[in-house]
Amino acid sequence: MKFIRNKLILFAFLALLFQGCEEPIREDPFVGIGASRWDVGKSANFLLSDDRFTALELEIVYMEGFKPTSFMVSEMRDFLQELTLKPEGIRVTEREIPAEGEEFYTTDKIAELENRYRESYNDGNTVSVFLLVVDGFFMQNEEEYFTIGAAYRNTSMVLFGKRIAENSGGFRKPGRGNLEATVALHELGHLLGLVNIGTEMVTPHEDTDQDREFHCDNADCLMYWAVETSNVLNFMQNSVPELDENCRNDLRANGGR
Ligand SMILES: [Zn+2]
Numbered sequence: 296m297k298f299i300r301n302k303l304i305l306f307a308f309l310a311l312l313f314q315g316c317e318e319p320i321r322e323d324p325f326v327g328i329g330a331s332r333w334d335v336g337k338s339a340n341f342l343l344s345d346d347r348f349t350a351l352e353l354e355i356v357y358m359e360g361f362k363p364t365s366f367m368v369s370e371m372r373d374f375l376q377e378l379t380l381k382p383e384g385i386r387v388t389e390r391e392i393p394a395e396g397e398e399f400y401t402t403d404k405i406a407e408l409e410n411r412y413r414e415s416y417n418d419g420n421t422v423s424v425f426l427l428v429v430d431g432f433f434m435q436n437e438e439e440y441f442t443i444g445a446a447y448r449n450t451s452m453v454l455f456g457k458r459i460a461e462n463s464g465g466f467r468k469p470g471r472g473n474l475e476a477t478v479a480l481h482e483l484g485h486l487l488g489l490v491n492i493g494t495e496m497v498t499p500h501e502d503t504d505q506d507r508e509f510h511c512d513n514a515d516c517l518m519y520w521a522v523e524t525s526n527v528l529n530f531m532q533n534s535v536p537e538l539d540e541n542c543r544n545d546l547r548a549n550g551g552r
């Protein structure tokens with residue numbers, strides 16, 4: 296008799312446990328697709344520090360015929376390794392997708408392509424960055440210069456492959472790897488919150504020209520406004536520009552290395 300009663304108590308206990316499990320599980324707002332739809336700079340601290348995410352995955356998706364140079368890929372990896380705190384490592388994946396064959400890409404179209412092709416989202420301890428390389432130009436080009444790349448969401452960036460191809464290699468033009476890597480690192484810098492877009496400035500150094508907001512005021516810095524536009528061609532050296540002290544200090548203060 297005593298044994299049966301104990302058993303009953305056990306059942307009751309188990310029933311309580313299962314009831315506990317039926318409570319709705321609160322969704323983690325920092326993982327999954329939802330966490331990839333924020334504005335540029337909003338994930339800066341997640342990308343820089345190891346507070347929430349200890350590993351980083353960079354997913355590169357390129358249209359047929361626009362495979363990035365291995366130089367660009369290794370520069371991006373080195374850049375992230377140098378600036379972010381990811382003790383569990385940085386992983387890079389590359390994948391080809393069919394060419395869309397469009398001349399111009401709008402931001403809506405770019406977002407739609409990301410929805411279709413992006414596979415890696417923040418998951419567990421891993422924060423994810425998406426880079427899309429398209430086979431055309433950007434629709435919203437300014438009159439006096441054109442855009443080579445853009446950061447368009449908190450963990451998303453795009454490179455306009457055709458612009459890179461037509462402006463690199465050959466006489467008096469920068470090497471393709473150099474141009475591609477320079478623009479890719481500049482856009483990564485925006486995702487890391489530079490300048491004053493998600494990562495606070497230690498010392499004020501944002502360009503005061505209203506058309507150049509979120510850029511560094513130092514013309515020698517990677518985060519100078521001209522770097523992502525055709526203007527970069529006028530001052531490109533034989534190497535990728537580096538972040539200046541002001542930009543470096545901002546990243547450190549926001550949890551980076
Ligand atoms: Zn920029």
Ligand SMILES: [Zn+2]
Nearest residue numbers: 511516539542
């Ligand atoms: Zn700077």
